[in-house]
Amino acid sequence: MxxxxxTGANKSIGFETARQLLQHGYYVxxxxxxxQKGQQAVDQLKAxxxxQVEPIQIDVVDSNSIAAARQALGEKINVLDVLVNNAGILGDASQPALTSSIGMIKEVFKTNVFGVIEVTQAFIDLLQQSxxxxxxxxxxxLGSLTLHNDPSWKYYPVKGAAYQPSKAALNAYTIMLAYELRDTQFKVNAVDPGYTATDFNHHSGPGSVSDAAARVVxxxxxxxxxxxxxxxxxxxxxxxxxxPW
Structure with a gap:
């Protein structure tokens, strides 16, 4: 199996991604x-x-938590087939380039970029066995730099000094990681789930969680x-x- x-799978797109991978026969x-929230999500899926699902505690901004999760998973399996770096945060509702706090921007990057890098590095050895x-x-x-510079793009006015740049940086890391693994069996990709109605955006998005997760899956x-x-x-x-990137 x-x-x-x-990561970040106890609700919204992450939770639905878990459900759909379970439907495809994966152990998640x-x-x-x-x-506790992870266990509640698992209990719902089991119901x-x-x-074939169990919770694992992992806070992507906590190096000790990531290391503990790697150790815990390594005691259960020798091979990991899929890593979905889903955990992410938005930051402040308003993120003007000239006045956003450096602290807030760092917090967004810590989760959306550095967390992804650290989790990937921690679990790469298990993935390499697949x-x-x-x-x-x-x-x-919103991580597309090309589109952010195109006044005709429908989301052109949706600018921000933290979230959008963090996703652009995540995209860049995806390219670098894919290049490094180019001569292996790895497939490394970035997926935009779309503007989806979740807690993340106060359910303002028009897309469904089911469709969003299907893109990830x-x-x-x-x-x-x-x-x-x-x-x-x-x-x-x-x-x-x-x-376009």
């Missing part, structure tokens, strides 16, 4: 910063008929001929599904 670890380790390892970095369409299930080092975004590029 293939295995998957999802549901990462949650709060273990739905998915026994015959078909997949890394999915959950990004945002699609990248997690890529076959051997599937692409790597791509920025998937049905929202930014409905015809091709590939967003």
């Amino acid at each position: 293939k295995t998957a670890l999802i 380790y549901l990462g949650s910063r709060d273990l 739905e008929g998915f026994p 015959a078909a390892p997949r890394i999915v970095n959950v990004t945002s369409g 699609k990248a997690a299930l890529l076959g051997p001929d599937g692409p790597t080092s791509q920025f998937f975004s049905d929202d930014n590029a409905p015809e091709t599904g590939i967003s």
